[in-house]
Amino acid sequence: APGPYAPVRRPAPCPPVADRPRKMAVTRVEALTRDPYAVWARDILKLYPLDRPDEPVEARARGTAIHAAFEVFAETYPQDLPPNGAEIFEGLYIAELVAAGMPPSALARERALAHEAALWVMDLEARRRANAEKIVVEAAGEITFQVDGRPFTLTAKTDRLEPTRDGLAAHILDYKTGAAPSQKQVDTGFSPQLTLTAAILQNGGFPELGPRAPGDLTYVRVTGRRPAGEEQTRAKAGGESEDAARKAFDGLVELIRKYDEPTRPYLSRTAPQFVHDHAGDYGHLARVFEWSTSGDEGDGE
Incomplete structure (x- = not known):
C-alpha cells in the first residue's frame, strides 16, 4: 500500500552570494519584499514568464493605453493645453487600445469610458501644470x-x-x-x-x-x-x-544586507497577504498550491 501523503515543502533556493542581484529596479525591490522566489527565478535564473494564452486582454490593454496616452500628450503639448485637449487625449487612448488588441465588443464599451476619462484628465492637467515648471x-x-x-x-x-x-x-x-x-x-x-x-x-x-x-x-x-x-x-x-x-x-x-547572508534563501510568497495573484508568474514553478494548502505558509523568516 502507498505510504501517507507528504506534500512538497516550500522551496528555499539559496544561490551563492556572488550570483545575487547587485542592481535592481524599484519594482523588483517590491517583488523581493513580497515574493523573493520570483526574484530568484527571474533575476537570477533569467526565467521570464510567457503571456498566458487565455488571459483577457482588456485589463492589460487599459494600463498600456493610459500610460501611452499620457506620455504622447505630454510630449506633444509640453506647456499650454490645446482647446480640444480632451478630444485629442481620448483619440490617443482609443488608438492605443486598438493597437493593444482590444476586441471590438470591449472597445465599444471603452469609448464611453474613454470620453469621461479624457475630460477628467484635462482638468487634472490644467490644475497640475499651473504649479509645475515642466512635465x-x-x-x-x-x-x-x-x-x-x-x-x-x-x-x-x-x-x-x-x-x-x-x-x-x-x-x-x-x-x-x-x-x-x-x-x-x-x-x-x-x-x-x-x-x-x-x-x-x-x-x-x-x-x-x-x-x-x-x-x-x-x-x-x-x-x-x-x-x-x-x-x-x-x-x-x-x-x-x-x-x-x-x-x-x-x-x-x-x-540587501539580509540577502547578502550566504544562508538566506529566496522563499516563495513571504508576504502572501500582499500578493495580488495567489500563484503569480512563478507560482507553478514554486508549486504554491501544493505546499500552501498543507499549512506551510507564513512569513518564513
Missing part, C-alpha cells in the same frame, strides 16, 4: 551606493515627474487603471515604488533635474467610471515625503 515623462534615474563595502545600484523609470517652479522639489506621479497600493502597503514598505523613486530623486539620481526634495508621492488612477479618476497621495511634499524616502532607503539597505 517630465518616462524619466530614468539611478543611484549607486555601498552596502558593507559592496556597490548596489537602484534604478527607476517614472511615469511622470513635476519639478516645482522654485527649483527645489519635484512631485512624483504613477498612473494606475486598477487599484493603487494602499497607504498601509506604502507605509510598511510592501509597495516601495514611489518612496524609493523619491530616494533616487533626493540623491540626485535623475540627471535632468539634479538633487531635489521629493514633493507629493501620488498615484493617479484613471477609469472613466464614477469617479472618472482620482489622485491618491501617499506622502505629501515637505517633511512627510522626505521622511518616507529615507525610511524606504534604510529599509532597502537592510533588505
Whole structure:
C-alpha cells in the first residue's frame, strides 16, 4: 500500500552570494519584499514568464493605453493645453487600445469610458501644470551606493515627474487603471515604488533635474467610471515625503544586507497577504498550491 501523503515543502533556493542581484529596479525591490522566489527565478535564473494564452486582454490593454496616452500628450503639448485637449487625449487612448488588441465588443464599451476619462484628465492637467515648471515623462534615474563595502545600484523609470517652479522639489506621479497600493502597503514598505523613486530623486539620481526634495508621492488612477479618476497621495511634499524616502532607503539597505547572508534563501510568497495573484508568474514553478494548502505558509523568516 502507498505510504501517507507528504506534500512538497516550500522551496528555499539559496544561490551563492556572488550570483545575487547587485542592481535592481524599484519594482523588483517590491517583488523581493513580497515574493523573493520570483526574484530568484527571474533575476537570477533569467526565467521570464510567457503571456498566458487565455488571459483577457482588456485589463492589460487599459494600463498600456493610459500610460501611452499620457506620455504622447505630454510630449506633444509640453506647456499650454490645446482647446480640444480632451478630444485629442481620448483619440490617443482609443488608438492605443486598438493597437493593444482590444476586441471590438470591449472597445465599444471603452469609448464611453474613454470620453469621461479624457475630460477628467484635462482638468487634472490644467490644475497640475499651473504649479509645475515642466512635465517630465518616462524619466530614468539611478543611484549607486555601498552596502558593507559592496556597490548596489537602484534604478527607476517614472511615469511622470513635476519639478516645482522654485527649483527645489519635484512631485512624483504613477498612473494606475486598477487599484493603487494602499497607504498601509506604502507605509510598511510592501509597495516601495514611489518612496524609493523619491530616494533616487533626493540623491540626485535623475540627471535632468539634479538633487531635489521629493514633493507629493501620488498615484493617479484613471477609469472613466464614477469617479472618472482620482489622485491618491501617499506622502505629501515637505517633511512627510522626505521622511518616507529615507525610511524606504534604510529599509532597502537592510533588505540587501539580509540577502547578502550566504544562508538566506529566496522563499516563495513571504508576504502572501500582499500578493495580488495567489500563484503569480512563478507560482507553478514554486508549486504554491501544493505546499500552501498543507499549512506551510507564513512569513518564513
